[in-house]
Amino acid sequence: MWRSKANVRIGALITLLVCVGVAALYGLLRPTSSACIMTYMFPTYIPISTPPNVTASRYGLFLFHEGREKIDFKERLKNLSGAPVLFIPGNRGSYKQVRSVAAVSARAFQGLPLIRPKIKGSENSDIDISNILLPNQYGGMLDWFAVHLEGEHSAMDGRILEEHTEYVVYAIHRILDQYKESHDVRLQEGAASSGNLAKSVILVGHSMGGFVARAALIHPHLRKSAVETILTLSTPHQSPPLALQPSLAHCYARINQEWRKGYEVQTSGSGHYISNAPLYRVVVISISGGYNDYQVRSKLESLDGIVPPTHGFMITSTAMKNVWLSMEHQAILWCNQLLAQVSRTLLSLIDNKTGQPFPDVHHRVAIFTKMFHTGMPQHLDLTKSQFMKNSIEMDLQDGMSDTETQLYGLSACPGSSFGNDETETDLDIQTTTVTILAMDGRRRWLDIDKLGSDGKDNFVFVTNLAPCSGVRIHLWPEKGTSMSESVNKRALELTSRMVLIPSGPASRQVEPGSQTGQSPPSALFWLNPNDMRGFRFLTISVAPQQTLLGRPPPATSMGVGQFFDPQEGKRNISLISLVLSMCSQKKMILREDHPLLFNISFPISLGLLPVSLAIKTTGCGIKNSEVYDNEPEDPEIGRICKLHCFPPVALAWDIVSGLHIYPNLDSKTIVVDSSPSLWESMEEAEKTTILLLIDPHCSYQTSIGVSVTTAAGRFFLVYFSQITGLSIAVVFFALMQQAYAWEIDLQIPSMLSALELNLRLPLVFLLAMFPALFALLISFLSSQSRPPFLSFTVVSVICYLLANATMILLIAASYLLFYVAAIINLFIKKRFKTWEGNSKVSSALLLFKVVRIMKTNLLFVTALVASILVCLVHPALGLFVLLLVHAVCCLNAITSYLRAKEFIQSATDGCLSPDGGKYLNRVSSEAPDSPQSGSCYIETQLEIFHHRHGLFILHLLAALFFVPSLKAWLQRIGIRQSIPWLLDSVLCLGVLLHGFYDPNLEFNFPMFRVPGMQGWEFRLSALYLIAGYFSFLSGLALAPYRAFYAMAIIGVISFGYRIVQKRNRVKGDSHYCSRKHSHRH
DSSP: OHHHHHHHHHHHHHHHHHHHHHHHHHHHHSOOOOOOOOOOOOEEEEEOOOOTTSOOOSSEEEEEEEOSSOOOHHHHHHTOOSEEEEEEOOTTOOGGGGHHHHHHHHHHHHTOOSSOOOOTTSOOOOOOOTTOOOGGGSSOOEEEEEEEOTTOOTTSOHHHHHHHHHHHHHHHHHHHHHHHHHHHHHHHTTOOOOSOOOOOOEEEEETHHHHHHHHHHTOTTSOTTSOOEEEEESOOOSSOSSOOOHHHHHHHHHHHHHHHHHTSOEEOTTSOEEEOOTTTTOEEEEEEOGGGOSSSOHHHHOOTTTSOGGGEEEEEGGGSTTTOOOOOTTGGGTOHHHHHHHHHHHHHTBOTTTSSBOSOHHHHHHHHHHHHOOSSOSSOOTTOTTTTOOHHHHHHHTTOOHHHHHHTTOSOOSSSSSSOOOGGGOEEEOSSEEEEOSOOOOEEEEEHHHHTOTTOOEEEEEESBOBTTTEEEEEESSOOOTTOHHHHHHOEEOGGGOEEOOOOOOOOOSSTTOOOOOOOOOEEEEEOHHHHTTOOEEEEEEOSSOOBOSSSOOSSOOEEEEEEOTTTTEEEOOHHHHHHTTTSOEEEEEOTTOOSEEEEEESSOTTTSOEEEEEEEEESSSTTOOOOTTSOOOHHHHHHHHHHSOOOEEEEEETTTEEEEEOSOSEEEEOOOOOOSSTTOOGGGGOEEEEEEOOTTSEEEEEEEEOHHHHHHHHHHHHHHHHHHHHHHHHHHHHHHHHHHHHTTOOOOOHHHHHHHHTSTTHHHHHHHHHHHHHHHHHHHSSSOOOOHHHHHHHHHHHHHHHHHHHHHHHHHHHHHHHHHHHHHHHHHHHHHHHTTOHHHHTTTHHHHHHHHHGGGHHHHHHHHHHHIIIIIOHHHHHHHHHHHHHHHHHHHHHHHHHHHHHTTTOSSSSOOGGGHHHHHHHHHHOTTSOOSSOOHHHHHHHHHHHHHHHHHHHHHHHHHTHHHHHHHHHTTTTOOOOOOHHHHHHHHHHHHHHHHSOOTTSOOOEEEOTTOTTOEEEHHHHHHHHHHHHHHHHHTTOGGGHHHHHHHHHHHHHHHHHHHHHHHHHTOTTOOOOSOSSOO
């Protein structure tokens, strides 16, 4: 009965892991559509020579040139006069990856199209290039450089990061020196010098290249003010994407700490001001690829706690003006929409007077904010009175002169109207909903007191008309015209508060003059009661000519405004409904004359449980046009409704990744790149709000359901590091069960049995819930943010169960491998007896005899070899030697077990018969690890195997942690090698001590009496329990590498206890004792 329950528990866990794993693989490997447009270029890479007095490096530095024509490299270098930009590639990146952004910036400066022109006869391009600034509007061009870092694995080894940082510092100095050399050559040839000499270099880094850029900025050899602007693309700033190597994590922690100190003002001990912060002139901007970037999540790309908001920010590509797309980790290097916006922004940083970036920090931050942000709030809060206040306007106007304000287009629209001041053409709107279907040049008056009554005190307006040139919005204290000066002075224009949103593709005319579907909205405007206080009328003025913002230009104009009650459009999805929607989608019916804006709140972040949102048009004001699921759909009604209803738009807010916009919503999977239910997560990160803009003239049926495959994939992406750390804890807990069984004189259980024991009630709650509750207690007592209790605990338990299931599969696979190897070994040993006397094969067996001779000193030899490899070559190689020792011991134990079991098949009591004494003595001499003091040989061999197998699994995980670093090391074989980091070597030496000097089964495990508590003893089982809890907390903190500290401490204690134990044996101390029984009777 007990065994059947155990099998059920293990089977349920394996089933859970397989189902979640298959669903995750399907969700992650499923192709995702990308709206990114490829860039085109004609690149030339000019090598920058190394001065003779500088030691040559195997890395390289190149200058990029865009153009079809052949150029003279020396002439191009001599004419360097632009602003230098250095591109730093990421993990396994190439210097040639600079070609896309450099080519786009070159064409943007020259005023050329930013995409490849279509051939004659093809469709017109859907790209709007109306916002491209002309060349004479930029202060200077950009000279793009790139470092060649040999495509090394910089994300896998901290030593490589250090070497890349040192070369980038050299490259920065070499670039600045090259500008001076070029300037001097031009002066010698009599040419007039243009502009000032470059004094700083803009750094653009992709992935780990962005982190190298930040590391170079705090390098002690970097010249002062050599770098003042850093732009990173998909760069993990907070921690490594996979924190497995201790030294890599330590490198991150050290550099981030230096950056925090770099923004602190220098003061004396008495608090007096000494100097500005070392990094007070440095601006850092981080661009995230969003939810499609599976390698680096937005949370890791955040600058919170590293760079103050006054000197930089993080923005996702989904919330970026003129981009609005999520992209993969490599796609961010070639996505034309993003690179075009980045290029225009970098060009806008150049001062017209100097041809170099603006020196003022706030000016540069203002330009980045202006060019990247849309004015849409990054976090939705309907209770704020300034909900749609243009954040760009607020950020830029503070501290800027009137000239600068006009330069960045923050002033009101020119003129007061579209030239039509005749009041007889105005329209008085009598309904709460106003609709614009044509560019009629008329002004619509809305009475705020009349239409905004009965709780409908908010106003929202969506349109595809361009602000200022297509539509303008004013607030009036009383009715008048633009010619009424007394009234006009008190009128307030709010057009600049309209926020642009991606419009998506519009319907095209089938034939000239035919009617098309409604155009998608491309701008959003919102007023709340506080905004309209003191005003009586709201006017919407439409231009008489067609000036549209949508891409491509739609055939019809569109604008819909409405006074509404926010509570009427509020929908709260309960947690139970959300969970049940995995099986059956939740449906909502929206009748005609519904609110234009719906606010849908989810109790769980859509970064954890993405939902599929489908919207079906069921009616559009036509008699008997409403169609639902159980009724046949009329194609004619659907076609007509497309002419009357604008396509829905969904706007999702997340506190981590910001804004996500889904235009032309029909059926989409809504997902945000958040990291909820983590130890450092905030309460606000657990919820997601969706703002749904939907035509009030039409009726709809919405369906909401959790996408299981996408949710499974997101779960593994977000919590992989957590599951990895908890896997170490699971192994420690299993070793605790083995140690406890030995201490109370019971048979040592197998690793599978130990795992199953830990899954029983109430032990599973003690092992899984206690660390999670302890983490919450630490958060409560400290000043850090506290995650929600329920979601954090549930996710922690699920990760713990998945870690158990993963370890069960690993243990079962290794056990099967050892069992098969033992059978093969037994077969070879039988044949060995036959071949041993054969002189022809005796030489072939010499190797086996050499191995036998070495077995007497196996511990010393292998420990010495492993230690040398760990300290001088690579830690993974030393750990592999340790694994080999464990594997040999396991193989010998299981082979002896099978051989003895085969010999005594006739025995009924489980022990060897007296007739097997000679055999036992002979086998025992071949297996010195087997105890002989009154223990059953066959049971003892099995216990030895279980004990060694547990250590094998633990140290296998430790070795796997260093496999990525080993891959990077193998790439550099024969080129450039360096000794391992001291921290990695010291910790791995502790692991070796644990593996080689963990007490054999013939001795008691370490025992320490607790002072002042009679009868309390601190044994190895307690040590394993504490190590498991520490690894559990490390996993919750997304720092699985910290488990090495626990392994090393246990190794040091084991080694120390072994020395003390030997001394006691020599002195004959009675404190030493051996185990009474080898197994339970």
